Amino acid sequence: MKILLTGKTGQVGYELERTLQGLGEIVALDRQQMDLANLDQVRDVIRSVKPQLIINPAAYTAVDLAESAPDLAMRINADAPGVMAAEAKKLGAAMIHYSTDYVFDGDKAESYTEEDVPHPQSVYGRSKLAGEQAIQAAGIPHLILRTSWIYGLRGKNFLLTVQRLAQERDELRIVADQFGAPTWSRTLAEVTAHAICQLQGGGTQANVDHAAWSAHSGLYHVTAQGRTSWHGFTQAIIAHSSGLKQPKVTPIATQDYPLPAKRPQNSVLSSQRFMQAFCRLPEWEAALKLCVD
C-alpha cells in the first residue's frame, strides 16, 4: 500500500519513517514539501501522491507559543487534518492521526478513558481536539491515537532538556504536582506499525482492508503504562542516563513555574482499549531505560 507520512523530521515522524519500511511504499514529507499551514498545498500534494493511508504526526507542538498564535495552531492542528481527511474520503484512503492528553482539563483523579469528555485548557489542546473532530466528521476509516509526554533521543523534548540542564546546573526545580505517562517516540512508531500490520492481514494486502479498518476505526489512548510527575520523570532520567552530573532535583508546585499555557494536573490516560484491540504497551520506566541505554 502507498502511505503518505507527514512531519518526517519530528520525534514520531522520524521513528515512523524507519519503522514503517516493509509495510508499503512510504512517501515521507517534511514541512517544505507539504506545509500544513498552506491548505491548498496539502490538498494538491495528497491529490498527486494518491495514498491509501495518510499518517499525520506533524503538528504545531509548541504549547506555550500557541497561546499567542491561536490561528496558526488551529490551521496546522485542526484545519490541515480536516483537509487530509476530506481528501482521504475522496481517495477511499484511511488515516492515522496523533492527539494529546492536553485535550483534558486534568481535574479527574483516575486515568482518563476515551469516554471522558475533553475540556482543553490551552490553545494547543483546543486545536488538537478540533483536529480529532474534523477527522471524526469526515466518515473515513481512521485511528486517532491520543498519547502523552513524548520523548526520544532527537528533537525537542523533556528528556533532552533535563540531560542538558543536568550538565549546566547544580539544582533542577521541577513541578511535582502534574501527573502523566512519559512515552517514547519509538514505542509509538512500533505500536502504530503493529496496528497497521494487524489491520492489513499481516501487512501483505496492497489495498486498505476496509472491513478490518471499519471494525477498529476510532479513538484510542496510547501511552506507556504507569504514571509519574515531571519531577519523578526527571529523577528517573538522571538515574538512568550514564555519564550525567547528579544535580539536586527539587520538587516544586505548578504555581512556582509560571508558563503561558495551563497544563492539566492529571493527564494519565488509560490505554486498555488499544491494548485489547492491538498490543500491549511497556511500562514508562522500562522504555526510558531502553531509550537512554
Ligand SMILES: NC(=O)C1=CN([C@@H]2O[C@H](COP(=O)(O)OP(=O)(O)OC[C@H]3O[C@@H](n4cnc5c(N)ncnc54)[C@H](OP(=O)(O)O)[C@@H]3O)[C@@H](O)[C@H]2O)C=CC1
Ligand atoms: N511531543 C509531545 O509530548 C506530544 C505530542 N503529541 C502529538 O503527537 C504528534 C507527534 O508529536 P512529536 O513528534 O512530538 O512532534 P514534534 O514537535 O517533534 O514534530 C512536529 C513535526 O511537525 C512538523 N510541522 C510543524 N509545523 C508544520 C507545518 N506548518 N507544516 C508541516 N509540518 C509541520 C515539524 O516540522 P519541522 O521539523 O519543520 O518543525 C515536525 O516534523 C503530534 O500530533 C503531537 O500533537 C501528543 C502528545 C504528546
Ligand SMILES: Cc1cn([C@H]2C[C@H](O)[C@@H](COP(=O)(O)OP(=O)(O)O[C@H]3O[C@@H](C)C(=O)[C@@H](O)[C@H]3O)O2)c(=O)[nH]c1=O
Ligand atoms: C524545563 C522545566 C520544566 N518544568 C515543567 C514545566 C511543565 O509543567 C513541565 C513540562 O514542560 P515542557 O514544556 O517540556 O512540556 P510540555 O510542552 O507541556 O509537554 C507537552 O507537550 C505537548 C506537545 C503534549 O502533547 C503533552 O503531552 C506534553 O508532552 O515541566 C519545570 O518544572 N522545571 C523545568 O526546569
Ligand SMILES: [Mg+2]
Ligand atoms: Mg514543550
